[in-house]
Amino acid sequence: MDPLTAFGLVAVSAMLVTYALEDRSPWFILAFAGACLLGSAYGFLQGAWPFGVLEAVWAGVAAWRWRSKTSQASGTA
Template sequence: MDGLTLFGLFAVTAMLVSYTLEDRSRWFILAFAGACALGSIYGFLQGAWPFGLVEAIWAVVALRRFGQRRPVDA
């Protein structure tokens, strides 16, 4: 497995984990946005620009959701 494939595996795994945990904290939404951005970079680097473009859009959507979700008082 080369470095680019490992990078893509990390990005997609981080997306899955952070998406699963989004209900626990708004910070997981931000983590999901970051993981989507990494997935986008991976898509463009490996030549799958449609994947890279869709992941970039998901990153923007997640950032918007992060900004709209209110912090929960402890």
């Protein structure tokens, strides 16, 4: 396994784990956003730019969800 493939495996595995744990804490939503950014970087590095773009969009959606969730928790929704 080459280093780029290993990086992709780690990125996608992190996405899976953090997505599964999102209900436990809003911080897992933010971690999912970060994992999506890693997945996006992997997509661009391996030449699959549509995958990179979509993962970047997912990162933005997750960051928005995290912000909404933390705003609700603090009562400033």
